[in-house]
Amino acid sequence: MSKQHEIEHKSGFVSLIGRPNVGKSTLLNRVIGQKVAIMSDKPQTTRNKIQGVFTDSDAQVVFIDTPGIHKPKHKLGDFMMKVAKDTLKEVDIILYLVEANEAFGPGEQYIINRLKETSTPAFLIINKIDLVHPEELLGLIDSYRSKHDFQEIIPISALSGNNVPVLLEQIKSHLEVGPQYYPADQVTDHPERFIVAELIREKVLQLTREEIPHSIAVAIETMKKREHKDMVDIQATIIVERSSQKGIVIGKQGALLKEVGRLARADIEALLGSKVYLELWVKVEKDWRNKPAQLRDFGFRTDEY
Numbered sequence: 001m002s003k004q005h006e007i008e009h010k011s012g013f014v015s016l017i018g019r020p021n022v023g024k025s026t027l028l029n030r031v032i033g034q035k036v037a038i039m040s041d042k043p044q045t046t047r048n049k050i051q052g053v054f055t056d057s058d059a060q061v062v063f064i065d066t067p068g069i070h071k072p073k074h075k076l077g078d079f080m081m082k083v084a085k086d087t088l089k090e091v092d093i094i095l096y097l098v099e100a101n102e103a104f105g106p107g108e109q110y111i112i113n114r115l116k117e118t119s120t121p122a123f124l125i126i127n128k129i130d131l132v133h134p135e136e137l138l139g140l141i142d143s144y145r146s147k148h149d150f151q152e153i154i155p156i157s158a159l160s161g162n163n164v165p166v167l168l169e170q171i172k173s174h175l176e177v178g179p180q181y182y183p184a185d186q187v188t189d190h191p192e193r194f195i196v197a198e199l200i201r202e203k204v205l206q207l208t209r210e211e212i213p214h215s216i217a218v219a220i221e222t223m224k225k226r227e228h229k230d231m232v233d234i235q236a237t238i239i240v241e242r243s244s245q246k247g248i249v250i251g252k253q254g255a256l257l258k259e260v261g262r263l264a265r266a267d268i269e270a271l272l273g274s275k276v277y278l279e280l281w282v283k284v285e286k287d288w289r290n291k292p293a294q295l296r297d298f299g300f301r302t303d304e305y
Ligand SMILES: Nc1nc2c(ncn2[C@@H]2O[C@H](COP(=O)(O)OP(=O)(O)OP(=O)(O)O)[C@@H](O)[C@H]2O)c(=O)[nH]1
Pocket: 018, 019, 020, 021, 022, 023, 024, 025, 026, 027, 038, 039, 040, 041, 042, 043, 044, 045, 046, 067, 068, 127, 128, 129, 130, 131, 156, 157, 158, 159, 160
């Protein structure tokens, strides 16, 4: 790398915020090109700060996927709010995602009020433009523009990838000259264990629909590569809060758990690039959320509360 090149290399931290379900995980996964954040069509599945790192020849952008900012209703909500608020102060750019097919409302006003509390520059990203007619966008852009002084307003479709390269270029142009923090092949700073747990959790949520609340956790008990074989053995426990939930997760004659295992295994094999033998258990543990030591085991960042 030439000296000139080093001087011009840009880098920085970017935070994705927005109401639940606006498409934060979808965008992160599109940019990073690998499934790192849990995706679901139900709100509030992203409970952890997940970093994805985008690297190209002249820039590195470290993405931080925050939990949906919203008015806290319970303890976990308070925790998420704190994480989200702290994140806003730490980053170089805030990407505020909204949906093209949703009119401006009190939820957006709440987030914009939070944006006004920080001096960090914010981009308004209008996602899901595939769902609206282009003319409808103009009115929406105007209404947001009158509410806050955004550095950029960029319409995208995270799902199709439409205009996402433009977003990346805009991010890069606003970042300062800086070092490459992570090796180029690193897509996330979370250990594989964490991602594996999230993939399993995602499958449980997808298959149980409304029956199981988001208060489940997945603990990876062991994750070991077999000697001289392209095979990883994983044992994981799905933790639920009530015994009725245990029955639901297991399903009739174990059918649902089996399906969770089948779907999760396919994703984990793609992630690890090797065959996986996955064993799943279900365990009831009341109030696991209030036990900090165990939260640590489940991949939570306990240093943040
Ligand atoms: N039509 C359309 N759907 C999208 C787009 N981006 C995301 N979605 C869908 O919107 C839903 C929510 O997307 P997620 O990426 O899970 O949303 P999120 O903001 O990470 O949600 P939380 O984790 O709950 O905060 C999923 O069903 C996505 O497929 C888009 O550009 N167009």
